[in-house]
Amino acid sequence: MSHNLQVPPPFYCVYLLRSVSKPNSYYIGSTPNPYRRLRQHNGELSVGGAYRTKKTGFRPWQMTMVVYGFPSKIAALQFEHAWQHFYQTRHIPLEKRLGSKSSSTVHLRIANVKLLLAAAGFVRMGLRVAIFQKHIYDIWVTNKYNVAVPESVLLTLDFQQNQDKLIEGGNYDQIKVFVETLAAEEDKVFEKSVEKLENNDLRQCSICNQVVDPVDHAPCFCVNDSCQALYHAECWANDMLKDSESPADSTSPMIPIKGRCVECTKLNWWWPTVKNSMRVYQHSNQAIK
Numbered sequence: 532m533s534h535n536l537q538v539p540p541p542f543y544c545v546y547l548l549r550s551v552s553k554p555n556s557y558y559i560g561s562t563p564n565p566y567r568r569l570r571q572h573n574g575e576l577s578v579g580g581a582y583r584t585k586k587t588g589f590r591p592w593q594m595t596m597v598v599y600g601f602p603s604k605i606a607a608l609q610f611e612h613a614w615q616h617f618y619q620t621r622h623i624p625l626e627k628r629l630g631s632k633s634s635s636t637v638h639l640r641i642a643n644v645k646l647l648l649a650a651a652g653f654v655r656m657g658l659r660v661a662i663f664q665k666h667i668y669d670i671w672v673t674n675k676y677n678v679a680v681p682e683s684v685l686l687t688l689d690f691q692q693n694q695d696k697l698i699e700g701g702n703y704d705q706i707k708v709f710v711e712t713l714a715a716e717e718d719k720v721f722e723k724s725v726e727k728l729e730n731n732d733l734r735q736c737s738i739c740n741q742v743v744d745p746v747d748h749a750p751c752f753c754v755n756d757s758c759q760a761l762y763h764a765e766c767w768a769n770d771m772l773k774d775s776e777s778p779a780d781s782t783s784p785m786i787p788i789k790g791r792c793v794e795c796t797k798l799n800w801w802w803p804t805v806k807n808s809m810r811v812y813q814h815s816n817q818a819i820k
């Protein structure tokens with residue numbers, strides 16, 4: 532029985548823009564390329580600017596936070612739509628809804644993104660949040676509406692280049708570095724995984740001890756550089772689901788959020804693992820042709 536793996540997109544995020552000239556104005560969007568998208572919003576690229584951000588007096592916009600790690604583009608689009616329409620989304624149960632169509636302060640926007648991160652439809656995706664502006668982080672921490680963020684949501688803060696006065700236009704460098712750093716981390720895990728596969732003649736699954744043939748299966752690797760553990764996707768998924776931090780639920784009973792490597796106990800996240808696994812699988816199959 533082989534695990535039917537769904538391939539996550541390379542990168543897709545939902546973002547919150549804030550107007551530099553009208554700092555109480557915000558805009559929610561989604562993109563596979565936040566650097567290019569921000570330039571479009573600010574009119575620095577001639578095509579593709581979103582209509583609402585073209586209005587006079589609002590540019591330049593800065594990207595203040597992103598939600599990422601979506602297992603599919605569709606999931607990102609659903610999250611974007613739900614965040615934009617928080618007052619009516621089916622993802623937030625009626626009794627938990629905050630604010631209305633006419634009241635969308637930044638406190639409400641942040642409260643609603645937290646409600647969505649905790650929503651049944653999204654909580655199992657292992658989503659991550661990066662905040663680029665101190666103002667937004669303060670609102671996140673103040674937590675005016677007292678919404679709990681799931682423990683599984685990884686939060687990254689990056690304010691280093693973000694003194695508002697220093698950035699006249701968009702925070703391009705910050706966004707660029709963020710995306711490039713993520714890609715570099717993924718490349719490193721990928722290269723290490725290929726190396727581990729090449730150096731491991733036995734190719735035994737650390738759970739069932741059977742061979743993981745990289746042509747038949749997409750092998751999964753531990754993110755720990757020095758750990759040689761190798762897994763069948765299904766074996767590891769089942770093992771991760773035994774973890775109380777990542778319990779199975781009825782909406783996606785076969786998909787864990789995260790779990791520990793049985794060899795080195797390092798924490799591994801399911802969707803990044805799958806993404807890397809598919810990359811190695813494609814690489815191995817190309818190498819054979």
Ligand SMILES: [Zn+2]
Nearest residue numbers: 736739763766
């Ligand atoms: Zn196995």
Ligand SMILES: [Zn+2]
Nearest residue numbers: 753758792795
């Ligand atoms: Zn390990």
